């Protein structure tokens with residue numbers, strides 16, 4: 001069988017070469033991508049034939065230049081990382097010399113000096129122009145306005161920021177603008193820094209655009225030869241795209257690690273076509289982003305939730321020396337009472353911690369109240385299952401790190417932060433955490449308590465901004 | 477201040493006189509990551525190996541480490557255990573790394589065991605070479621012991637009547653090390669010890 005396939009490939013490649021033509025499935029896969037030459041879903045001979053006929057161009061993995069001071073400077077041609085400490089040079093047995101690789105995008109297959117990357121170098125695929133928007137909901141007037149403004153920015157090809165409070169129906173605002181792009185045969189990407197956000201978006205977009213080829217890309221998702229017109233991807237996955245999209249929507253634009261990493265920002269820019277706009281959607285834009293968009297693009301602000309009820313205002317409650325208490329094996333009284341109250345009233349709850357170690361110590365104590373209470377964090381293997389169990393009301397509540405601060409919706413959830421004075425709980429994080437509360441029409445409010453060992457500016461700023469938003473003001 | 481090679485967090489350096497005088501060893505990984513590795517410190521001996529020392533257990537953190545180092549080819553990770561290896565191995569006896577098959581080495585672009593030693597700034601000599609490509613994993617224990625020698629003396633090298641220390645990344649059954657020790661002893665070595673970074677439970 002293998003032999004036969006080889007023969008078929010040989011003949012096919014020979015034919016391709018002679019006719020100076022190409023395999024459309026190779027084009028469809030590679031268009032807009034930058035890929036490791038040796039790790040495509042196609043036989044190596046097929047790729048080689050396309051390189052020979054110049055339908056595929058090769059690019060060295062790492063570009064190394066000498067600075068004036070005669071120091072070397074490396075750039076990764078895949079992720080565009082330029083942080084020199086994120087490169088390692090070693091004695092390579094393959095290219096028999098000093099070889100440099102990028103540690104930044106290592107997990108997608110190592111790119112080194114002697115690694116070749118490939119890009120599509122011929123005519124681009126044509127994407128379908130027949131798409132249906134099956135979403136039946138109705139936008140509030142404010143949502144509709146933002147949606148129209150976003151379409152306008154697409155026409156003008158300028159960046160747009162949708163600054164919308166948590167629970168204001170941000171995704172629905174995107175539907176019409178995306179539909180218009182798809183109808184024009186444009187390729188579109190929704191990128192989010194966190195895989196949770198992608199996983200929550202995927203079913204909603206598949207339902208909204210039932211006729212559109214949609215692909216969700218995140219670490220662990222398998223590589224297919226698909227060439228979806230609408231791509232949902234974690235920002236990391238965009239390292240492997242280049243000049244692919246006519247518009248990119250970055251959802252939850254401020255979430256770690258996007259703001260933290262300049263390289264990710266550049267990766268998003270690189271994934272977009274040179275003239276294509278990159279839009280942002282978030283409840284808590286950084287000052288930097290606000291200033292940037294004010295200069296170059298357009299901002300739509302939505303300060304009302306879709307159900308029209310105000311955002312829950314955080315209440316402060318002191319929890320002095322909570323770390324010591326928990327370490328000594330005692331749940332602080334107020335925290336204990338708060339949790340028992342939730343259990344008694346059968347209200348689902350999330351309790352946020354700043355530190356995994358402390359959270360896991362506390363988990364044992366919470367289990368004495370109810371054995372079904374679990375702790376989850378970023379690398380917890382059963383994170384998805386536990387969150388689903390909370391939605392299904394199979395568990396009464398979860399302890400979590402800031403990983404669940406956004407992207408999850410659980411009706412009637414009550415939220416507590418333990419150690420709200422900790423640095424990690426900055427204004428944006430606290431607003432996002434509060435945004436989990438009162439999202440549904442049936443339960444438009446709920447408790448949002450900040451247990452603290454001292455009040456910080458971040459806590460006050462978050463509270464101030466929420467009050468301001470509720471008054472209808474535009475935060476600055 | 478540098479970043480942890482494993483979790484990329486800044487490594488918090490406590491200002492101290494030792495650090496100021498640069499007496500403190502540079503660490504490649506942070507406290508939190510380093511705590512995840514579990515020391516085994518197993519020392520034992522058998523007929524062929526005069527002493528085998530294994531530094532760490534094969535726990536989850538170590539499994540991930542090996543995956544990133546060998547499979548994802550993150551050569552930089554060779555330095556994670558440099559201080560520990562150096563403390564244990566610096567001294568007189570000649571260190572002999574367990575060799576890789578040349579083709580495999582080119583395919584992987586580096587020999588992990590050699591890189592561990594280079595990172596620890598320990599001198600070493602390649603006295604052995606691999607005889608064939610067959611992987612050990614597919615054979616039963618009996619088969620493994622019955623197979624032809626895994627190593628032979630590298631042409632042009634000589635073995636002195638002295639002590640040699642073999643180095644390998646992981647000790648599973650010990651067959652690899654025993655094969656290597658046999659070659660060295662037959663060539664005249666008086667004592668052959670071995671050090672492995674990891675000891676796998678069987």
Ligand SMILES: [Zn+2]
Nearest residue numbers: 076079102105
């Ligand atoms: Zn890179």
Ligand SMILES: [Zn+2]
Nearest residue numbers: 092095099114
């Ligand atoms: Zn190389």
Ligand SMILES: [Zn+2]
Nearest residue numbers: 480483506509
């Ligand atoms: Zn670390």
